[in-house]
Amino acid sequence: MNQSNINLLDLPNEILFIILKKLDNIDVLYSLLGIDNQRLDTIIQENIFTNTLNFVLTTLTDNIYSITDPILNRFCINILPKIHNNVKSLILDSISMEKILLAGDYPNLTQVKIFNFNEKILSRYFTDQSPFRRIFQEQITDLILIFEKNINKILEEFNTINLYTYVFNFFINLKYLSITGLFPYPFPHLNCRQLPITICLCSTLYKLSLDVPSLVDCYALLDGRLKQLTILILNIAMLNCRISNIYNMDDLPNLKCFSLKGFNCFIDSYDNKILPLLRRMLNLEELTLYFTVVNRTTFIDGTSIYNEILVYMPRLNKFNFGICTEIIVINNLIHRLSKDDIQRTFTNIIFQQVECIVTYSCRRGKCYVFSLPFMFNDLDYIGNRFPTIIFTYVRSLKLEDEVPFEHEFFIRIAWSFPLLEKLSIMNLKRQSSIAKKLNCDDNQLYSIVKFPYLTSIFFCDVHNDYVEQFLNDTKTHLPCLTKLTIVCNQLQLMTENFTRDRTRLNCINVRQLLNLGEPIVHSEDFYVYFPLLKPSVFF
Numbered sequence: 325m326n327q328s329n330i331n332l333l334d335l336p337n338e339i340l341f342i343i344l345k346k347l348d349n350i351d352v353l354y355s356l357l358g359i360d361n362q363r364l365d366t367i368i369q370e371n372i373f374t375n376t377l378n379f380v381l382t383t384l385t386d387n388i389y390s391i392t393d394p395i396l397n398r399f400c401i402n403i404l405p406k407i408h409n410n411v412k413s414l415i416l417d418s419i420s421m422e423k424i425l426l427a428g429d430y431p432n433l434t435q436v437k438i439f440n441f442n443e444k445i446l447s448r449y450f451t452d453q454s455p456f457r458r459i460f461q462e463q464i465t466d467l468i469l470i471f472e473k474n475i476n477k478i479l480e481e482f483n484t485i486n487l488y489t490y491v492f493n494f495f496i497n498l499k500y501l502s503i504t505g506l507f508p509y510p511f512p513h514l515n516c517r518q519l520p521i522t523i524c525l526c527s528t529l530y531k532l533s534l535d536v537p538s539l540v541d542c543y544a545l546l547d548g549r550l551k552q553l554t555i556l557i558l559n560i561a562m563l564n565c566r567i568s569n570i571y572n573m574d575d576l577p578n579l580k581c582f583s584l585k586g587f588n589c590f591i592d593s594y595d596n597k598i599l600p601l602l603r604r605m606l607n608l609e610e611l612t613l614y615f616t617v618v619n620r621t622t623f624i625d626g627t628s629i630y631n632e633i634l635v636y637m638p639r640l641n642k643f644n645f646g647i648c649t650e651i652i653v654i655n656n657l658i659h660r661l662s663k664d665d666i667q668r669t670f671t672n673i674i675f676q677q678v679e680c681i682v683t684y685s686c687r688r689g690k691c692y693v694f695s696l697p698f699m700f701n702d703l704d705y706i707g708n709r710f711p712t713i714i715f716t717y718v719r720s721l722k723l724e725d726e727v728p729f730e731h732e733f734f735i736r737i738a739w740s741f742p743l744l745e746k747l748s749i750m751n752l753k754r755q756s757s758i759a760k761k762l763n764c765d766d767n768q769l770y771s772i773v774k775f776p777y778l779t780s781i782f783f784c785d786v787h788n789d790y791v792e793q794f795l796n797d798t799k800t801h802l803p804c805l806t807k808l809t810i811v812c813n814q815l816q817l818m819t820e821n822f823t824r825d826r827t828r829l830n831c832i833n834v835r836q837l838l839n840l841g842e843p844i845v846h847s848e849d850f851y852v853y854f855p856l857l858k859p860s861v862f863f
Contacts, residue, residue, distance in 0.1 A: 466500040532550070541560075563587065564590050573600075590618055599632055623649045623661060624693065647693050682709075722749075722750070775804075811839075
């Protein structure tokens, strides 16, 4: 081993295998497979892709938008035909889907995720006449359909009832079905109560993930038609509803995992609909809850969660939750519970750490209780008081307070929410004069707040200071801002009628400008200020 001209292929197979395992699988595929070396090809195919090909194809197709045609062509012509027998999972996009499917027979393919799903895919691939009928109808057990953007168009052209009817009837071996929209775009919800009971009698389906409009649809799904279901994941648009139909209310002994995420619900819906539903799940092992309950007289704390939910689930071993309670504060003299008071009530919840946020205004009290790590994409209406932790999964955040948001607050926000994409701000209190003096344009000692992934800002009932805080590039750096919702008068004022240089940089990538006030006169300066803005996306 003292030779100076040792190359990669001089190493024994065992060491080559260790090296290749350390590399990114796509790099290995594209750089090393098919270089006319049979020994290296054999090592790659037999030792790497036999066990990890699911990840390889996921990595390739999940980034399909960044893959050029020559690269995709090489995968489809030179690589996929050699490894297609090992492929168990594919993530596809509607643009490149057919080219990838034609590259091999995929006899072991059982899992498919399709981005940008649409009606053309339904009629092209999910039919008895499709050249891929064998793959989809007979082999696929796990199907994930993800709709992207253009939701209004889909709502007009796409019949969701027909979609679900077709999917349930066509995929005869389906075990897992998920139909949703890519964050932050929701998929048109399915009215499960409108589905004939016969189309949901899929005897093999054990896992289901759907967006539904109402809690009624949850009751409809659990009326006995899916007795074999063990995992149910639901995003519910409206938790407040009247359940006029009489649904089967038997226990759900086969259900092992249940997730319910929604928005605001009144105390009646929580007490009389959500809690009775949860108590039917006697053998539940995993539970996820995320919603806000309004108009209560007391906060939902650890004691109430244990006594009203967990005591009915003796087999539960994993509980992720984010529950917010809003109460009406009638008498300012009543005792106000602190964060420590709420924290002490979680002695019976032993599954993981728990955090809480407690805030009071002149009329409302609000209490967030949530498990750690925080596992949800959005967090609504937090103020100056929030725990010093990193919310890794949060992409959408709403800020609201009756106390000013100072510059340091936004530094904390940027640190705590590193992957933030959407931000909404509500605060009519002006920043302090001291903070404004420290944060003036020529002060180089004040840190610039950086939001590297923020694409959308919604200024709703805000003081001018917060528009200045975000649009001034000496205070905040917004390299990816593409959508801005703002009152036109504030925008004109802070940009000095679209001539101010200090606010130009953070506006230069905006492609959608939503106006909350009087129409803006589209001057020449306006279009120079927003060079990517098209008249059709300005409202």
